[in-house]
Amino acid sequence: MQLEVIVLAAGQGSRMRSAIPKVLHRVAGVPLLEHVVRLAKSLSPLRTTIIYGHGGEEVLAALGHLDVDWVEQRDRLGTGHAVMQAEKGLEDEATLLVLYGDVPLLKQNTVTELLALTGDGSLALLTVLLDDPTGYGRIVRDPLGAVQRIVEEKDATAEERNIREGNSGILAVKGQRLKGWLKRLTNQNAQGEYYLTDIIGLAVEEGVPVKTFTAKDPDEVLGVNNRQQLAHLERVYQRRQAEILMALGVTLKDPARFDLRGAVEAIGQDVEIDVGVILEGAVHLGHRVRIGAHCMIRDSLIGDDVEILPYSQIDGARIGDGARVGPYARIRPDTELEAFVHVGNFVEIKKSRIGRGSKVNHLSYVGDATVGRSVNIGAGTITCNYDGINKFETIIGDGAFIGSDSQLVAPVRIGAGATIGAGSTITRDAPADVLTLSRSRQVTVEGWQRPQKKHQESGD
Numbered sequence: 001m002q003l004e005v006i007v008l009a010a011g012q013g014s015r016m017r018s019a020i021p022k023v024l025h026r027v028a029g030v031p032l033l034e035h036v037v038r039l040a041k042s043l044s045p046l047r048t049t050i051i052y053g054h055g056g057e058e059v060l061a062a063l064g065h066l067d068v069d070w071v072e073q074r075d076r077l078g079t080g081h082a083v084m085q086a087e088k089g090l091e092d093e094a095t096l097l098v099l100y101g102d103v104p105l106l107k108q109n110t111v112t113e114l115l116a117l118t119g120d121g122s123l124a125l126l127t128v129l130l131d132d133p134t135g136y137g138r139i140v141r142d143p144l145g146a147v148q149r150i151v152e153e154k155d156a157t158a159e160e161r162n163i164r165e166g167n168s169g170i171l172a173v174k175g176q177r178l179k180g181w182l183k184r185l186t187n188q189n190a191q192g193e194y195y196l197t198d199i200i201g202l203a204v205e206e207g208v209p210v211k212t213f214t215a216k217d218p219d220e221v222l223g224v225n226n227r228q229q230l231a232h233l234e235r236v237y238q239r240r241q242a243e244i245l246m247a248l249g250v251t252l253k254d255p256a257r258f259d260l261r262g263a264v265e266a267i268g269q270d271v272e273i274d275v276g277v278i279l280e281g282a283v284h285l286g287h288r289v290r291i292g293a294h295c296m297i298r299d300s301l302i303g304d305d306v307e308i309l310p311y312s313q314i315d316g317a318r319i320g321d322g323a324r325v326g327p328y329a330r331i332r333p334d335t336e337l338e339a340f341v342h343v344g345n346f347v348e349i350k351k352s353r354i355g356r357g358s359k360v361n362h363l364s365y366v367g368d369a370t371v372g373r374s375v376n377i378g379a380g381t382i383t384c385n386y387d388g389i390n391k392f393e394t395i396i397g398d399g400a401f402i403g404s405d406s407q408l409v410a411p412v413r414i415g416a417g418a419t420i421g422a423g424s425t426i427t428r429d430a431p432a433d434v435l436t437l438s439r440s441r442q443v444t445v446e447g448w449q450r451p452q453k454k455h456q457e458s459g460d
């Protein structure tokens, strides 16, 4: 089947009360419209055309890189008018699928089922059964159940408003047929708009069969009109992700408190994720990884048996097998922790490689450093990597021991097996295997007396 997709995305979305065009609001970190484009692309159409309008420049700036055709609808005179903007380019023989740019959770299976109904030249309509169909166009059927037309809520009689079958707005039909009907649309209705939904009545008039497919899950066809619906769809989306991960064997302590804004590209067995964890971008998790509460992990590779303790943030890093990170650790881009490294609380590591089995357990900053194996970096150690203009490297050899509260002023090298005395400011290379320290000698002043207050004041 030759397919063309038109995505309606020109609406203003005033109920969002936002300066940002509605279709750029995000579910799982991805703009609503991009969710729809991904679905469209998954169907391998000849062409995907986006009808845009409100906030057009911003929409193009944000999503102009997508491989789609953009057609502007300057005056927004209704859904029928929106489709007319793309009419010229439409292939007569192709099946045209209309999607909405603000309906992000539609599933590919549902669309495939819908498209299958157009095989015999029928018009296929995706409908939804709703307890409360307020706001939706209603599907009017004859006594035998055949679709007659769609009536918009604002044009509906009280009786028609009781119909619980709503129009999702998503439909598919042969391009040639659609073109004919678009010419016949008028705006003689309550809203003075050209309704795409009027083509249903025209199809019935011409004897073209109208077939419906009812979405199993109303959330699939739910559009975003306000922040409440946006939040609802975010939770629905996240629940879907959680279900997929659990089906793959991941333990989620609470699937309602897990967020994936990207993709888990690979996942090992018996991974355990505590509450409030956010995974972003492309994340790989090895076997038996344990992630503590409220951690954020973005674009990172986490090896087997890694334990990430609560409130840690890992971004753009590789964490080797058996490593332990956190609580309260911040691992920044271009960092590699080799196997069995321990990084503890209030430690920040940036663009560094930490060798196998090394430990940075407390309150340290390690940036632009290459640290060997089995190194111990004491509490409060700082690599002074920045002189205000340039960044410099620190190199620490295998087995070195850096005493607490040391400052390593880069560029500087600490030899293998070296020991740095606590509290040192190291500005020159420290040789291997010996003790280097830089601190003033401790003195004790005999007979020194604490100052006394001159006047006794009341109080204390």
Ligand code: UD1
Pocket: 008, 009, 010, 011, 012, 051, 073, 075, 076, 077, 078, 079, 080, 081, 082, 100, 101, 102, 135, 136, 137, 138, 150, 152, 166, 167, 168, 169, 194, 195, 196, 197, 223
């Ligand atoms: C439309 C349908 C209604 C259906 C409902 C489902 C019509 C006449 N009505 O109603 O039957 O139940 O969707 O949500 O089709 N748009 C444009 N240009 C326009 C107008 C709208 O691009 O001139 C886009 C919007 O950005 C949106 C979609 O079309 O993505 C639907 O528009 P909206 O105004 O939400 O339609 P409804 O009145 O809700």
Ligand code: CA
Pocket: 223, 225
């Ligand atoms: Ca709507």
